Amino acid sequence: MMPKKTRTDPDFEKTLSELEKLVVSLEEGNLSLDDSLANFKNGIELARQCQCALDKAQQTVEQLINPEDEQSLRTFDPDA
Numbered sequence: 791m792m793p794k795k796t797r798t799d800p801d802f803e804k805t806l807s808e809l810e811k812l813v814v815s816l817e818e819g820n821l822s823l824d825d826s827l828a829n830f831k832n833g834i835e836l837a838r839q840c841q842c843a844l845d846k847a848q849q850t851v852e853q854l855i856n857p858e859d860e861q862s863l864r865t866f867d868p869d870a
Contacts, residue, residue, distance in 0.1 A: 802843040809836040 812833040816826060 802840060805836050805839050805843070809833055809840065812836065 812829050815821065816829055816833070821829065
């Protein structure tokens with residue numbers, strides 16, 4: 791049984807889609823410097839959210855594959 795997502799957990803696909811739109815917007819080069827910087831900052835945050843979601847998914851897979859491996863059972867710390 792998979793744990794339910796909380797409302798604070800961002801949806802990976804939605805976050806990735808937003809990031810892709812920001813990249814396209816930045817690549818077009820039609821934004822002001824301030825708008826480009828704001829989009830870049832937002833893009834960095836979205837990329838971090840995606841990476842965190844991928845890290846959590848990887849840890850879940852490792853726990854499912856190796857349930858006796860104490861290393862895979864530790865609490866996930868994305869800043870470690």
